Amino acid sequence: MTDAIASPDSAPTGDALVRVRGLTTRFSGRTVFDGLDLDIPRGKITAIMGPSGTGKTTLLKHITGQTPADAGELLVDGEDVAKLSREGLFKLRERVGYLFQNSALLTDFDVFENVAFPLRQHTRLPEELIRDIVLNKLQAVGLRGASRLMPSELSGGMARRVALARAIVFDPMLILYDEPFVGLDPIALNQVLKLIRTLNETLGITSVLVAHELAAIQQIADRVVLIANGKVVASGDPKEIANDGSPWTRQFFGGEPDGPVPFHYPAGDYAAELGLGETA
Numbered sequence: 539m540t541d542a543i544a545s546p547d548s549a550p551t552g553d554a555l556v557r558v559r560g561l562t563t564r565f566s567g568r569t570v571f572d573g574l575d576l577d578i579p580r581g582k583i584t585a586i587m588g589p590s591g592t593g594k595t596t597l598l599k600h601i602t603g604q605t606p607a608d609a610g611e612l613l614v615d616g617e618d619v620a621k622l623s624r625e626g627l628f629k630l631r632e633r634v635g636y637l638f639q640n641s642a643l644l645t646d647f648d649v650f651e652n653v654a655f656p657l658r659q660h661t662r663l664p665e666e667l668i669r670d671i672v673l674n675k676l677q678a679v680g681l682r683g684a685s686r687l688m689p690s691e692l693s694g695g696m697a698r699r700v701a702l703a704r705a706i707v708f709d710p711m712l713i714l715y716d717e718p719f720v721g722l723d724p725i726a727l728n729q730v731l732k733l734i735r736t737l738n739e740t741l742g743i744t745s746v747l748v749a750h751e752l753a754a755i756q757q758i759a760d761r762v763v764l765i766a767n768g769k770v771v772a773s774g775d776p777k778e779i780a781n782d783g784s785p786w787t788r789q790f791f792g793g794e795p796d797g798p799v800p801f802h803y804p805a806g807d808y809a810a811e812l813g814l815g816e817t818a
């Protein structure tokens with residue numbers, strides 16, 4: 539059973555690591571979130587889906603405090619992100635790993651130095667300890683042997699795994715994945731899927747995944763949340779959500795060009811614009 543029809547905005551868990559209430563976000567007068575309510579359960583993998591431009595990346599940026607919302611509340615592990623001091627935000631970001639779609643590796647540094655980078659920037663750990671941590675994280679993603687390769691020598695899948703090693707370098711409580719599967723061949727895709735699941739289980743990390751690939755999501759996510767028109771319009775079991783019968787899921791998962799998300803961008807009367815008078 540999905541919880542989509544009964545109560546799209548509610549979450550089925552009492553233990554949320556991220557709790558969003560009444561979140562409202564506007565960019566240049568355009569409303570992206572319109573009173574968004576959402577709970578992200580601790581220790582689980584939650585997939586965020588929705589049409590392009592619906593605000594999925596913005597939601598991740600709200601969680602890390604990179605982009606402030608206009609109204610509402612967003613708590614991460616009980617802390618209101620909007621009220622954190624600079625130092626509080628900094629501490630929060632150390633506990634949140636962020637994996638970007640493009641991996642964002644530093645091209646002038648080798649794999650080892652890319653993973654070591656946050657440690658060198660934010661700590662004064664001795665070199666020996668940095669080495670142990672970096673090798674441990676590279677081992678976790680299966681790339682300890684690639685530590686001296688440059689980013690230009692990596693495949694897309696390897697680069698994504700290096701970025702993942704870097705994202706877990708501070709042993710985060712939460713990892714945010716923004717489109718982690720884009721451009722991966724089937725083998726690399728399965729490697730990344732397996733890693734996300736393994737990290738979630740072995741390290742007890744909470745994972746939030748923004749992605750469009752339902753088949754991949756069905757393999758690893760515990761819950762899917764569909765966002766559209768500034769709100770959660772459906773949520774539930776990834777294997778069942780596509781068949782919950784709501785017009786939102788029918789359009790989104792069926793790839794229908796028109797529906798609750800209209801084909802036409804809002805426009806004035808067509809006939810009037812052509813100078814033919816108003817249409818009825």
Ligand SMILES: Nc1ncnc2c1ncn2[C@@H]1O[C@H](COP(=O)(O)OP(=O)(O)OP(=O)(O)O)[C@@H](O)[C@H]1O
Binds near residue numbers: 566570588593597
């Ligand atoms: N800093 C910003 N300033 C102005 N507009 C922004 C800003 N960040 C995002 N937007 C706009 O907010 C909307 C939501 O963007 P966002 O990238 O979060 O969507 P998305 O759901 O992740 O899209 P996609 O699936 O295409 O990646 C878009 O219309 C985008 O242009």
